[in-house]
Amino acid sequence: MSMAVAANEHREELRESRFGFWRRSYAMVVKESIQLRRDRVSFAMIVMIPVMQLLLFGYAINTTPHNLPTAVLLQEDTDLGRSILKALENTDYFRFTRQVHDVDEFDNLLKSGKVLFGVEIPRGFERAVRRGDHPALLVAADATDPIAASSALGSLSVVVQTALDHDLFTGDPPSLPFEIRAHARYNPAASSRLNIVPGLVGTILTMTMLIFTALSVTREIERGTMESLLSMPIKPVEVMFGKIIPYVLVGFIQAALILGIGVLLFGVPVLGSMALLALLTTLFITTNLSIGYTFSTVVQNQLQAMQMSMMFFLPSILLSGFMFPFAGMPVWARYVGEGLPLTHYVRIIRAIMLRGATMQNLQYDSLVLIGLMLLAMTIAVTRFRRTLD
DSSP: OHHHHHHHHHHHHHHHHHHHHHHHHHHHHHHHHHHHHHOHHHHHHHHHHHHHHHHIIIIIOOSSOOSEEEEEEESSOOHHHHHHHHHHHHTTSEEEEEEESSHHHHHHHHHHTSOSEEEEEOTTHHHHHHHTOOOEEEEEEETTSHHHHHHHHHTHHHHHHHHHHHHTOSSOOSSOSSEEEEEEESOTTOOHHHHHHHHHHHHHHHHHHHHHHHTHHHHHHHHTOHHHHHTSSOOHHHHHHHHHHHHHHHHHHHHHHHHHHHHHHHOOOOOSOHHHHHHHHHHHHHHHHHHHHHHHHHOSSHHHHHHHHHHHHHHHHHHSSSSSOGGGSOHHHHHHHHTSHHHHHHHHHHIIIIIOOOGGGGHHHHHHHHHHHHHHHHHHHHHHHHHHO
């Protein structure tokens, strides 16, 4: 009898061991599903990050950009000049957005980054062509972004043939009566280092500054020190400045280190004012710290803060013009990019380092950074005041 009882107990133990594994596993699945459902921020990140990657790579990223902003210095209005400009537009690489009246304005537009190309048709051009003097037509390109410039410059030989066929010859001309002289400015060797290294300064600062401050308030909550902080006679704006200012110094040291390596090891020039670069870099660091601090007042824990930072960092690196030409993106993507601090800083640092730009050339991007910083600070202080209440 005892042997039968023992056998039954053994069979029960085997059944319990076999089915208990699945019951316990099922209980853990239910528990984790409930926890994931309650953590709405994490669940949203799981869904949104792959969707965002697909949309950005599928629709916004274009490595052969078209309709690039171009300025024209037309010193004479002739049939041949108009045909050349029309042929340039027909390539779909050039979009004439500015008509300038002197060389200084022509150069300032390129230096400020408002246009990527400039076309100059000199005075007496058509007369020189018909006399056989073989004049030159100047196409100046901002080569700080070699990807954006290379395809457009490669299409210029087609422009010559199109213009000649339309105005001078019915068949193939015996020889080209004029030439298009392409001048790649600021990066004539099309070195990718000159394009990548300045952008890396902004990219690294964006990632680190966001994460540092996004974790600041949530760290206080998880460590239990927030109650002590709230009991102190301190205002929300004072808390924000107290948490942001130390990281400004950290970010400035980071930027100086990256720039030093870029200049010494990679040979990246600094043609503009170092004081202006330091000032605008400090502004960019403060803007990112303000955005990160805003994130810390929205989320509930450090994991969510990290996820939200990555959610912001992904479009920043893809839509800022750091990795892909900004001018080649569709209009909606450029609007999104204009709302990202990294977009404006990439323009600023490349303009100062590679073009020698001054504050006059960088007014728009500097004002946008100031606006983004003030907006983020306002939201952060408002959110933190609700926490205090």
